[in-house]
Amino acid sequence: MAAVTTAPVDGGAFGRIDAPSAARAGAAGALAMLPMLAGVVPFGLLVGASIAPVDDPVPSLLAALVIFGGSAQLAANQLLADGAGLVVTVLTVLVINARLAVYSGALAPLWRDHSRRFRLAAALFVVEPTYALGRARALEGGTEIERRWHYVGAAVLLAAGWVTAIVAGLTIGGHVGPEVGLELGVPLSLLAMIVPELRARPTCAVALASAVTAVLLRGLPMGSGLLAAVAAGVLTGRAVGRWSR
Amino acid sequence: MTGWWVLLLAGLGSAAFRLAPQLMAARTDDGTGGAVLGDAGTAALVAMTVGSVVGLAEGSLPLFSVLVALAAGALVAHRTGHLLATVGSGLGAFWLLGIVV
Numbered sequence: 597m598a599a600v601t602t603a604p605v606d607g608g609a610f611g612r613i614d615a616p617s618a619a620r621a622g623a624a625g626a627l628a629m630l631p632m633l634a635g636v637v638p639f640g641l642l643v644g645a646s647i648a649p650v651d652d653p654v655p656s657l658l659a660a661l662v663i664f665g666g667s668a669q670l671a672a673n674q675l676l677a678d679g680a681g682l683v684v685t686v687l688t689v690l691v692i693n694a695r696l697a698v699y700s701g702a703l704a705p706l707w708r709d710h711s712r713r714f715r716l717a718a719a720l721f722v723v724e725p726t727y728a729l730g731r732a733r734a735l736e737g738g739t740e741i742e743r744r745w746h747y748v749g750a751a752v753l754l755a756a757g758w759v760t761a762i763v764a765g766l767t768i769g770g771h772v773g774p775e776v777g778l779e780l781g782v783p784l785s786l787l788a789m790i791v792p793e794l795r796a797r798p799t800c801a802v803a804l805a806s807a808v809t810a811v812l813l814r815g816l817p818m819g820s821g822l823l824a825a826v827a828a829g830v831l832t833g834r835a836v837g838r839w840s841r
Numbered sequence: 842m843t844g845w846w847v848l849l850l851a852g853l854g855s856a857a858f859r860l861a862p863q864l865m866a867a868r869t870d871d872g873t874g875g876a877v878l879g880d881a882g883t884a885a886l887v888a889m890t891v892g893s894v895v896g897l898a899e900g901s902l903p904l905f906s907v908l909v910a911l912a913a914g915a916l917v918a919h920r921t922g923h924l925l926a927t928v929g930s931g932l933g934a935f936w937l938l939g940i941v942v
Contacts, residue, residue, distance in 0.1 A: 628924065631928045632928075652844050652845075655844035655845045655847065656844060656848075658848055659847075659852065662852035662855070663848075663851055663852055663855050664855065668851070668855070672847055676843065676844060676847065682843050682846050685847050686846075686847055686850045686851050686854070689847070689851035689855070690851065693855045693858055694858060695885040695888075695889070696855065696858040697859070697861060698878070698885045699882055700859045700861075700862040701862035701878045701881070702881060702882030703862075704862050704865075704866040704878070705874075705875040707863075707866070715863045720856060720859055722859050724886060727882065777902060777906070777932060777935040779893075779902070780897065780902070780907065780910055780931055780935060781928055783893050783894045783897075784914040784927055784931040784932070785927070786886055786889065787890060787911065787915055787918050787931075788914070788922070788923070788924040789886065789924075790887060790890065791915055791918035791922070791927075792918065799883060802887070803884070805884070806884035807887050807888070807891045809888070810887070810888035810892050814892060814895055821888075821892075822885070822888050822889065825885075825888035825891075826881055826884045826885045826888060828884070829880060829881070829887065829888070830884055833880040833883075834877070837876075
């Protein structure tokens with residue numbers, strides 16, 4: 597029997613597609629994202645429920661994909677429900693989402709062999725789960741097609757799960773009993789990404805300084821303690837790295 | 842109407858944060874610049890993790906159970922580095938404590 601061969605096809609922003617390996621990599625990416633959904637879905641339900649008091653839910657629903665960040669969207673929904681002004685609401689979202697520039701910047705050197713169009717499309721889905729999985733997969737190595745489609749599979753599943761959870765939260769309410777503890781899924785997933793990286797002394801110092809600063813400065817307005825924690829982590833990592841040499 | 846303006850401005854800002862580093866990627870080297878960005882990514886991930894844990898402990902979940910769940914998850918992550926096992930062990934520890942205590 598003659599072997600079935602599939603020629604690569606043009607996939608636009610996703611470059612030349614070798615269908616079987618792309619499908620395998622995409623499925624692997626989606627599978628890797630699946631445990632993270634355990635935490636993302638309850639968070640999405642909560643965000644969806646927070647839309648309910650707002651008069652016009654359409655912009656808040658669209659924000660699920662446009663802002664694509666739970667903390668920022670939850671803050672925006674609560675501020676709008678409380679009657680906060682446009683400037684305060686937008687500034688809050690921007691301060692909370694400023695960390696996305698850090699994630700995208702950290703992925704940029706690892707995505708250098710991808711096409712520019714793919715990098716721009718993929719960057720629009722950068723958020724904690726996709727950053728953590730994308731970075732881990734890029735550091736693992738493999739072909740460009742495998743890494744690219746692994747990211748696509750993970751990002752598509754995350755986006756689908758996130759939007760579905762928000763719509764469900766808006767329509768049926770967002771209460772998941774605290775005794776279930778599903779909200780722990782997000783920090784546990786991130787923990788699984790962070791802990792294996794804590795081998796070198798400078799990386800441990802980065803994590804420790806960032807964690808301590810995040811706890812101490814969590815009361816700062818508009819979530820700006822997060823940016824301070826990033827700065828503290830980077831400065832400490834540089835100092836320890838220099839001292840170690 | 843405010844909701845639509847928030848969507849537009851916050852959406853544009855969020856997209857800019859995501860796209861700008863990719864547009865400037867050619868200027869980022871793999872040496873010091875790459876290492877600083879890697880550290881910044883780790884720091885942001887840790888800060889978000891800690892922030893969400895503190896938020897949960899201050900809100901609906903009991904602090905002790907949260908800490909035990911995270912300790913179980915961290916142990917499994919350290920030993921295996923496996924995502925599903927980490928989430929499963931953490932949630933398992935949380936549920937077990939809910940039954941026992």
